[in-house]
Amino acid sequence: MKSKSVLSAVAMVMCVIFLFGGCANKGNVDKPTGTTESGKSETKGENKEAKTEETKKDEPKPENKNEKTIINIWTKDRHDAKYVQAKVDEYNQKSQDVEVVYTLYTDNYQQAADLAAQNGELPDILVFQNNVFDKHFGQGQWADLYQFMDEDMKKYFADVIIPGLNELDGKLYFIPTTGTACRLFYNKEIFERVGIKEPPKTLEEVLEYSRKITTELKGEGIYGFAGNMKSASSALNRSMVVGLQRETGTVSGYNFKEGKYDFSGWKDQLLLWKQLLAEDSAMPGCESLDIDPLRTQFAAGKIGMYFSYSHAEPGVYANQFPMDSAKWDAVPIPTTGGKVIGKQNFGATSAYILNAKSPNLETAFRVYKELFTSEEYLTGYYEGGYGVSIIPAIIEKANPSEDYKNKKWLRIHPEMDAILPKAPHAAFAAGIVVEGENMYKIAESVYYGDADVDAALADLNERYNKAYQEAIKNRTGYEIKIPNYDPMNPTLK
Amino acid sequence: MKFYANRLKKKEIKKNFEAYIFLIPNLILFMSCSLYPVLWALKYVFYQYGGYGAAEIRFVGLENLARVFRDKVYWQSIMRTFTYGFGKVLIIIPLAFLLAYILKERKKINTLAQSTIFLPTIMSSAVMGLVFYLLFNAYNGEINKILMNSGLIHQPINWLGKNHAMKTLIMTAVWGGLGNYMVYFIAGIQQVSTEAIDSARIDGANETKTIWYIILPMLGPILKIILMLAITSAFNDISNVMVLTEGGPNNATMVASLYNYRYFFPVSTTESTVPQYGYGAALSVVTACVAGLVTVLYLKVSRKLDDIY
Numbered sequence: 001m002k003s004k005s006v007l008s009a010v011a012m013v014m015c016v017i018f019l020f021g022g023c024a025n026k027g028n029v030d031k032p033t034g035t036t037e038s039g040k041s042e043t044k045g046e047n048k049e050a051k052t053e054e055t056k057k058d059e060p061k062p063e064n065k066n067e068k069t070i071i072n073i074w075t076k077d078r079h080d081a082k083y084v085q086a087k088v089d090e091y092n093q094k095s096q097d098v099e100v101v102y103t104l105y106t107d108n109y110q111q112a113a114d115l116a117a118q119n120g121e122l123p124d125i126l127v128f129q130n131n132v133f134d135k136h137f138g139q140g141q142w143a144d145l146y147q148f149m150d151e152d153m154k155k156y157f158a159d160v161i162i163p164g165l166n167e168l169d170g171k172l173y174f175i176p177t178t179g180t181a182c183r184l185f186y187n188k189e190i191f192e193r194v195g196i197k198e199p200p201k202t203l204e205e206v207l208e209y210s211r212k213i214t215t216e217l218k219g220e221g222i223y224g225f226a227g228n229m230k231s232a233s234s235a236l237n238r239s240m241v242v243g244l245q246r247e248t249g250t251v252s253g254y255n256f257k258e259g260k261y262d263f264s265g266w267k268d269q270l271l272l273w274k275q276l277l278a279e280d281s282a283m284p285g286c287e288s289l290d291i292d293p294l295r296t297q298f299a300a301g302k303i304g305m306y307f308s309y310s311h312a313e314p315g316v317y318a319n320q321f322p323m324d325s326a327k328w329d330a331v332p333i334p335t336t337g338g339k340v341i342g343k344q345n346f347g348a349t350s351a352y353i354l355n356a357k358s359p360n361l362e363t364a365f366r367v368y369k370e371l372f373t374s375e376e377y378l379t380g381y382y383e384g385g386y387g388v389s390i391i392p393a394i395i396e397k398a399n400p401s402e403d404y405k406n407k408k409w410l411r412i413h414p415e416m417d418a419i420l421p422k423a424p425h426a427a428f429a430a431g432i433v434v435e436g437e438n439m440y441k442i443a444e445s446v447y448y449g450d451a452d453v454d455a456a457l458a459d460l461n462e463r464y465n466k467a468y469q470e471a472i473k474n475r476t477g478y479e480i481k482i483p484n485y486d487p488m489n490p491t492l493k
Numbered sequence: 494m495k496f497y498a499n500r501l502k503k504k505e506i507k508k509n510f511e512a513y514i515f516l517i518p519n520l521i522l523f524m525s526c527s528l529y530p531v532l533w534a535l536k537y538v539f540y541q542y543g544g545y546g547a548a549e550i551r552f553v554g555l556e557n558l559a560r561v562f563r564d565k566v567y568w569q570s571i572m573r574t575f576t577y578g579f580g581k582v583l584i585i586i587p588l589a590f591l592l593a594y595i596l597k598e599r600k601k602i603n604t605l606a607q608s609t610i611f612l613p614t615i616m617s618s619a620v621m622g623l624v625f626y627l628l629f630n631a632y633n634g635e636i637n638k639i640l641m642n643s644g645l646i647h648q649p650i651n652w653l654g655k656n657h658a659m660k661t662l663i664m665t666a667v668w669g670g671l672g673n674y675m676v677y678f679i680a681g682i683q684q685v686s687t688e689a690i691d692s693a694r695i696d697g698a699n700e701t702k703t704i705w706y707i708i709l710p711m712l713g714p715i716l717k718i719i720l721m722l723a724i725t726s727a728f729n730d731i732s733n734v735m736v737l738t739e740g741g742p743n744n745a746t747m748v749a750s751l752y753n754y755r756y757f758f759p760v761s762t763t764e765s766t767v768p769q770y771g772y773g774a775a776l777s778v779v780t781a782c783v784a785g786l787v788t789v790l791y792l793k794v795s796r797k798l799d800d801i802y
Contacts, residue, residue, distance in 0.1 A: 111758055114544065135767060221632070230739050285631030287742035288653035297632060430543035430767045437566060441744070448655060448743040474551070 068099045069360055071367045072123030073352075075102065076109035079315040080350075080386035087380075091371050100367055117141060120357070124364035128174045128351035134429060137173075143356035144171035148365040153373070159392055164492030165348065165419055176348030177378055177394075178387030179412040180311035182242040183330040190222060190304045199331040202338045203243070203272045206305060210281040213304040223283035224304040225276055228291040232440035239307035239333065240269050240443070242344050245420060247335040249342035249487030253439060253464065254423035259481030261423075261464040263439065263457045268336040270457075274447040287448075292320075299323040307333065310410045311349055314385040314403040325402060330409045332416060342487025346417035350387050388412055421492050424468050424480050431476030434467040534774040543767040557775035566744060567776060570752040571783060573659070577748055578727025580663040581670070585723060589671055590712075593678030594704065607679070611672030618669060622736025625665045629653055629737075658738050658746045665733050670726070674719060681715035682708065717795045724791060728784045749780045 073088070075081065081104050088102040103123070105112045113132045116122045122141070126132065133142065146154075149172070154161075157175050161167050166174050184206070186199050191209070194216050200206045210224025217223075227235045245251055248265035255262045277286060283303060295313075297303050299321035310330060317323040333344070352372055354364050371377060375394070382389040385401035388411050404410050425432045437445075442460050445451040471477030482491065506513070538558065541551040561567060592610060596603040613621065628635045629652035637649040652661045685708055693707045709716075731750040734740060740747035740755075756773030 230741060232741075283632055284649060284651050285634075285653060287651075287655065288626070288630065288658070288738055293626075293630070302632070433541065433769060433772075435560060436564070444741070444743050450743050476551070 068095075068097055069363050071098055071100050071125065071360060071364050073100060073102045073125040073127075073367075074109070074113070074123045075104050075127040076106060076129055077127060078104065078106055079312045079320070080381065080384075082319065083381065083384055083386055087371060087377055091367070098363060098367055100371070122355045122357070124355050124358040124360055125352050125368055126355070128176070128349075128353050130426075131429075133173070133353055140356060142173045143354040143358075143361055143365070144173065145175065145354065145365070146170075146172045148362065148369075153369070156393065157373075157391070160348070160390055162348075162419060162492070164421070166351070174351035174353050175373070176351040177373070177389065177391055178311055178348075178350040178381065179346050179390040179417070180309045180349050180388070181344065181346040181412055181417045182238045182307060182333055183310050183409050184305055184307055184333055185298070185313060185328060185330050186305045187298065187301060187303065187328055189301065189327045190217070193217070199329070200305075200334050201331075203269060203276075203334045203336050206334050207272055207276050207281065210276060210304060214281055222302050222304070224281050226283040226286050226289065226294050226297065226303045226306050227277070228289050228294050228306075229277070229286045229444075230288050230290050232444040233438070234291065235307075236440050236443055238309060240266075240273060243333040243335050244269060245344045245487075246333070246340045246342050246416070251345070251420050252423040252426065253460065254425075254480075256421060256480065256482045256485040259479060261461055261468065263460045263464075266443070266457055267453055270443060270446045270453055272336065273443075274449060277447055296321050298328070301327070309347070310412075311347075311387040314401060314407075314410060315387075318385050318401070318403070325406075329407050332409060343416060343418040343420070343490060345420040346412055348390070348419065350381065418490050419492060420490050421480070421482070424471070424477055425464065427480065428471060428477035431474075432467050432471040434463055436463055439464070534777055537771045537774040538778055540771045542770045544770050553771065557772050558779070560772060561775050561779050564776075566747070567749070567752055567779075569744065570747045570749045571780070573745075573747060574728060574749045576659060577663060577666070577730070577746075578724055580659070581666045581727055582720065582723045584663065585667045585670055585674055586720065588667070589674035589719075590678050592671070592675045593682055594708070596675070597679055597682050607672075607675070610675055613669045614672040616669070618732040619736050621665065621669055622733040625661075625733070626653075626737055629661055653738055653742075655742045655745050658742065662734060662737060662746050665737065666727075666730060669733065670723075674723065677715065677719050677722075678712070681712045681719075684715070685711045713797075717792075720795065721788060721791060725784060725788060728780065728787075749776075749783075753777050753780055 075084065077084075085102055088100045092099055109127075109129060110131050113122065113126060113129075114135070117136050117139075136142070160176050161172060166172060166176065184200070190213055191197075191199070194209075194213050196209050196212065200209055206225065213222065213224035227239065229235050241252060244253075244266060247269070249255075250262065250265060253261050253263040253266065276282060283289075283297070291308065294303070294306060295308075295316055298306060299317060313330070314325075317325065317328065350372075352368055354361065354368060358364050375397070378389065378391060378394045379398045381387055382394055382398045382400050382404070385403055388404060389395050389398060389400075390412060421427075425434060436459075439460055442451070442456050446453050446456050468477065472479055485491070539552060539554060541553045541557075596607050596610075631637065631649050631651040631653065634649075634652065636652065637646070640646045641649065651657060689707055689711065690703055693703050698706065729750055730748065731754060734746055734748055734751050735754075738746045740751050753773055753776045756769045756776060759768055
């Protein structure tokens with residue numbers, strides 16, 4: 001009986017250890033934000049004068065002088081991971097008091113950040129992503145960079161500080177250093193083989209050339225057009241939706257002048273896309289294609305044209321899926337009949353946000369400044385072909401990769417590219433709940449021939465406007481109306 | 494009287510003390526990992542909630558449930574779940590039984606074959622999805638290459654296109670689950686009385702008749718459980734659908750579990766998207782009710798299978 005009691009007690013203890021061991025915070029084991037490991041104590045950074053009392057209090061005191069402060073950085077970017085990791089390694093070797101841990105999350109970046117925010121385990125520094133930034137902005141999750149920046153730094157980045165984009169209510173939350181714009185990428189060799197002399201300027205020409213290539217070279221497994229259509233939103237946000245910004249002056253179907261959604265301008269493009277994705281034009285299997293498998297096929301010379309971002313492709317074809325640079329080029333996204341009444345949005349990229357709740361905020365800023373804003377880093381980034389610099393000093397000084405020098409449309413062109421305001425459903429993503437399928441899924445149902453275009457667009461108009469008005473009524477969203485909005489000179493609001 | 498009842502109760506607890514201790518971990522896990530999420534989901538059915546970081550939590554009463562009944566895409570996804578589940582069960586059950594019958598003897602070669610067939614069961618279904626993508630994709634998939642080289646087809650088949658994607662998904666599900674069901678059947682066949690089989694053979698029954706009139710009826714109770722597992726698991730299959738087709742093209746493979754999942758974890762790197770936990774919870778609750786209803790119906794219909802012994 002006694003042995004039974006002992007056994008029971010042991011079993012109980014084991015159960016408790018097992019349970020609580022599993023539920024315990026990993027913090028002490030994995031050394032997350034704020035923990036330290038052997039090395040030297042924190043150095044006095046050049047921003048010491050900018051140190052606020054608040055951050056002084058928050059900064060954990062190293063237990064002894066042999067400890068290094070761990071600064072965690074999360075990224076979602078695969079294309080520049082190699083370059084950044086090399087810079088991080090270099091930094092770690094030089095740094096006496098800080099160790100940077102650089103972690104790459106790709107498709108699950110947003111989910112990882114959401115979960116970490118919920119558990120209070122966000123890293124010190126994160127690569128900027130719209131979703132992550134917008135979602136946690138309201139909780140005061142992101143640090144105002146102005147509190148640490150000296151006058152020189154403010155002056156250096158003055159051209160990329162854009163009120164309404166990264167400067168909100170007098171606070172600066174991130175500094176984009178490169179830009180990305182959506183373009184049509186084409187294989188010059190394939191074009192030459194079928195006798196196409198110039199890249200397409202209209203969407204009708206895209207269709208014509210695609211059919212020509214597919215008809216003539218299908219036997220060799222070469223097709224005119226491909227899209228990463230597995231995810232309609234991913235595919236259309238780098239192609240049709242961007243083209244429509246220039247063609248209709250609206251942003252994701254939203255008319256800023258009238259303050260309402262109007263998807264009727266989508267009709268012509270959708271009908272052309274339906275033909276573009278048909279059997280006689282597109283590569284078979286586009287429906288289940290992701291962007292990376294698509295790029296492998298483009299690099300293998302099997303695809304004539306596709307849409308993507310200007311910042312990523314040079315790096316991809318230089319490192320990830322090697323392709324002779326002379327074989328490809330990029331041009332602006334063609335519109336229906338070449339109609340252009342507005343500018344298209346360009347993404348301000350290579351920006352980092354700092355976790356305001358990090359106990360090592362000041363050290364995190366120092367790492368950010370030394371690592372990601374140094375001229376050496378920014379020049380190397382541009383020259384390495386990882387992104388198109390938008391910092392005037394870098395553009396002037398750098399000797400960019402041949403791709404950026406020779407391929408005009410990989411660069412940002414102010415006459416065509418601009419930062420556009422967000423449509424209400426994106427600006428108040430949590431507050432505007434559109435019932436039913438979103439605009440991308442509806443577009444998908446049209447270009448796969450499952451829905452009538454007029455009925456589908458009328459349904460989109462009704463549902464998006466209804467959700468928008470409902471949000472205004474419930475105060476979960478606000479009216480965005482810019483009566484003097486000029487799509488050629490867009491203003492942010 | 495009350496005093497004696499209490500004493501009896503205390504005695505009972507003392508007697509089963511160890512059993513209670515061993516139950517504690519399971520109880521805690523059940524409460525934290527099963528019961529709590531269910532209660533959590535039930536609560537949010539009545540709210541509009543965008544998850545952590547969302548602007549507000551708003552009580553919306555029965556609006557989420559009403560929305561479920563208006564949501565055509567959801568009900569289409571339920572019908573597709575039935576197609577998927579029915580297709581899977583229809584192929585996997587006879588195939589698993591046949592394999593179990595052939596490999597039931599304890600021989601080295603059979604053990605090797607059993608292990609090989611069982612292997613996909615322990616593989617990550619996401620990895621499985623990726624491998625199947627390499628096999629089935631239309632532009633350079635191995636399946637098309639083999640079929641074209643052998644002259645069976647002249648044009649590559651778009652296995653993951655609108656017309657074939659569901660069939661391809663069923664094939665991958667069969668491949669992934671076959672080993673599991675085979676093991677269940679082997680366990681069942683080994684329970685069948687050898688005397689009954691021997692008597693049938695003495696009476697002149699051939700192999701087919703023995704299977705049809707002796708083995709299959711005697712497998713009744715275990716067959717009932719296997720079928721129930723196959724049906725309920727069809728409602729939860731999500732990862733291979735996600736990797737292979739993401740529910741596309743144009744929702745052709747959008748099963749209910751993936752449709753629900755999208756509301757909890759919307760995937761978009763290009764646009765602001767927030768989860769709709771309230772609506773997702775309502776969808777999950779209705780899906781659970783549908784799955785429960787199917788199970789109850791099945792148990793009612795299959796009651797006959799219990800009466801064998």
